[in-house]
Amino acid sequence: MIPAESLATLQAVVDEGSLDAAARALHVTPSAVSQRLKALEQRLGRVLLIRSKPARATPAGEVLLRLARQQQLLEREALAELGLDEARGVELAVAINSDSLATWIMPALHRVAERTGVLLDVVRDDQSDTAARLAAGTVMAAVTSEAAPVPGCRSVLLGRMVYRASATREFAARWFPDGVTATALAVAPVIDFDRRDDLQTRFLRSITRQRIDPPRHRIPGAADFADAVRLGLGWAMLLDHQLAAHPDELVELAPHKPLEVPLYWQQWDLRSASLDALADEVRTAAAAALV
Template identity: 45%
Template structure:
């Protein structure tokens, strides 16, 4: 059975996190030559190339496997150090992947009290919910809020509920494109606002409603606050989570374009199959807050 040097594993993690040998060297207060030697030693030991020397450096498939081990070792070491009253390292480092809407509306309520109570260092990676599981697969995070019900190798998966979305628009957009028209005719041609190239909410809603593709202009605003501001400003229609959509409609700031129809996006919490005090507490907190906030899983 191969045994891996702790410092070499930490160096691999630093190279991937920082994106270069030089930045990893600065983070670890060693020379770039020492970083290179440690990575080469791991590669000799595994007989595999672990890091692609690109800009930024990225792990190979073999590197991802070892990176997951490096992160697990770091979590365990952090917990042991904390149990002995040693907080010099700043607490257990917990990289987590989450989609923007979950982060904005409920996820922080789960992890902030946990970080304060357990002395964790949160490292939140924000991506579309259909792609967060890939960060788990890469070994970049310990857990992810995702739409994937299929567990990543070495991970457990738990249904936590669904985010409900409703279509909204500013009054001028409603008057120009939707007033007096069949929604099935208006939605495909009206200008819409997408969060980014991975955002399929608007197009999926339209296809389910009309069985037609969206042909109207699509604007991209890849920031949670900016997205909501763009819809409120009249750039196009968009999908808001249920509570903000209803609140804005009740206050007259936006028009709810279809009061009967919505889009529910099932979410899952995937996490390492590694039982530690901090990771178990993280999973419990995510499940508890999600149960209070999301539509119950079907």
């Protein structure tokens, strides 16, 4: 058996970012934290922690971190079922992509919080990276573009978000007078959400079948991103409702080339009333909002 105290110590170090901060959170000395971690590593024969700033779990440590959070969740749910005061504030950490947060998922989060009383710790990340947070044990569930279940998790298709290359009428007339050609795409300014956003690049390759590098702006905010397109800063992939919200200002550059991004719900594969309630609300909302 792995001592619960050891798991709690590992979790505190990762959550707080350092041994000193974990010691303060646990009300023990830094030496005690270090000794607990060393004893656990020796017991398992594995290095569990990368002592960087902030401290990070190794792959072996991620397995134990996930176990620690699962045990914590189940304990809190059990206390809640018994009606004990200590159970107030069951927390669910969830990784969700920006476009889902900005569009369809917030009502689902509100409903589950109202229905169950859980507290939600939402981490915003790109849909291609949210599953990594699940694998690392830092979240309990994720909206992700990854279909393959993370080890110890289950995965279900939520639906697809449809993106369309969009720009203002004036921008399209200026930069694409002869249509959306490879030559025009190579020089027309494009807007990315951040350096990890590859939607525009995927569209470019689908049209040109080659690697091109047009001028790029980066606007890391869902509402600001759409506003930047609407103001003519560049072209970008927008969702249907974002395009339809400004029919007199925005046009679709290539109606025959929409880009579909499948979204999956992945969560820990354990019996948890809180997680299952969240999953039910997310699937219901997705069925109404996604294709």
